[in-house]
Amino acid sequence: xxxxxxxxxxxxxxxxxxxxxxxxxxxxxxxxxxxxxxxxxxxxxxxxxxxxxxxxxxxxxxxxxxxxxxxxxxxxxxxxxxxxxxxxxxxxxxxxxxxxxxxxxxxxxxxxxxxxxxxxxxxxxxxxxxxxxxxxxxxxxxxxxxxxxxxx
Numbered sequence: 001x002x003x004x005x006x007x008x009x010x011x012x013x014x015x016x017x018x019x020x021x022x023x024x025x026x027x028x029x030x031x032x033x034x035x036x037x038x039x040x041x042x043x044x045x046x047x048x049x050x051x052x053x054x055x056x057x058x059x060x061x062x063x064x065x066x067x068x069x070x071x072x073x074x075x076x077x078x079x080x081x082x083x084x085x086x087x088x089x090x091x092x093x094x095x096x097x098x099x100x101x102x103x104x105x106x107x108x109x110x111x112x113x114x115x116x117x118x119x120x121x122x123x124x125x126x127x128x129x130x131x132x133x134x135x136x137x138x139x140x141x142x143x144x145x146x147x148x149x150x151x152x
């Protein structure tokens with residue numbers, strides 16, 4: 001799969017018993033598409049509390065796999081209407097969690113696009129939060145002087 005440089009904009013909203021919280025991140029990353037498979041990868045930042053972690057999405061028509069490797073480790077599988085379990089490994093310890101995907105919307109093509117995933121996370125069968133993230137992927141645009149510039 002040929003990967004190219006892209007700009008990734010992520011907005012995440014988490015609804016917990018303590019109320020909603022949101023996080024926005026704009027970061028460079030790599031993106032590739034081959035047949036019915038898409039790969040998107042980027043380095044996490046200190047802002048997200050995951051510095052030293054690489055996040056990779058493998059996207060297929062009915063399934064999205066998220067893999068985090070580094071300071072934090074997890075392999076999450078998103079499939080609408082399906083529940084999957086995963087181990088979330090942090091420097092403080094590991095916890096087994098359940099993930100139930102409510103909805104996936106994906107409009108990604110050769111030049112980028114967007115994806116939205118709405119899901120619920122539980123620990124020991126008790127819901128700990130409902131999350132939704134929007135990811136926008138776009139190729140860098142060339143400026144008039146020939147340098148690569150990232151849109152704002």
